[in-house]
Amino acid sequence: MKPVTAENIKKELRFTASRASGPGGQNVNKVNTKITLRWDIQQSASLSVDQKELLLQKLSRWLTSEGELILSAQESRSQGANKEEVIQKLERLLQQAFFKKKKRKPTKPSLASTKRRVDKKKKHSEKKQWRRKLLG
Numbered sequence: 001m002k003p004v005t006a007e008n009i010k011k012e013l014r015f016t017a018s019r020a021s022g023p024g025g026q027n028v029n030k031v032n033t034k035i036t037l038r039w040d041i042q043q044s045a046s047l048s049v050d051q052k053e054l055l056l057q058k059l060s061r062w063l064t065s066e067g068e069l070i071l072s073a074q075e076s077r078s079q080g081a082n083k084e085e086v087i088q089k090l091e092r093l094l095q096q097a098f099f100k101k102k103k104r105k106p107t108k109p110s111l112a113s114t115k116r117r118v119d120k121k122k123k124h125s126e127k128k129q130w131r132r133k134l135l136g
Helices: 025-029 049-058 079-098 111-131
Strands: 014-018 034-040 068-073
Touching: 014 079, 034 079, 049 079, 068 079
Parallel strands: none
Antiparallel strands: 014 034, 034 068
16 A cells, blocks of 8 residues: 555645735735645545545544545745645645554663662652651
8 A cells, every 4th residue: 555645646636726815915806826725535546445534533623524625825925836835735734644653662660770769769768857856
């Protein structure tokens, strides 16, 4: 099973352009520079059933109720730059979703560290004993 990247699924992505807010002056009212990416994960032919389930679970924040992923970018004044930005966002999301954490191996404290801890506790206890008031 090959890793899922934006390059592998490019034919399944749909891009729409709309008017963006933000920088651009008068140009912002005339040019559609905001790019919205839509990808229907459930209908994807590039993904296995397990991959689809994993993505639907991990990317639920960005999904519609029909299981369609929606991302947008409007930082730049050009459509091309915003399209690249939204593809990079998708790439980062896919990397995070498919990243496997290493399983933690339980370990025991070493004999030396245990001895150091006990010695430190004894010294601290002795110090406190010397500060006590004598009864009498």
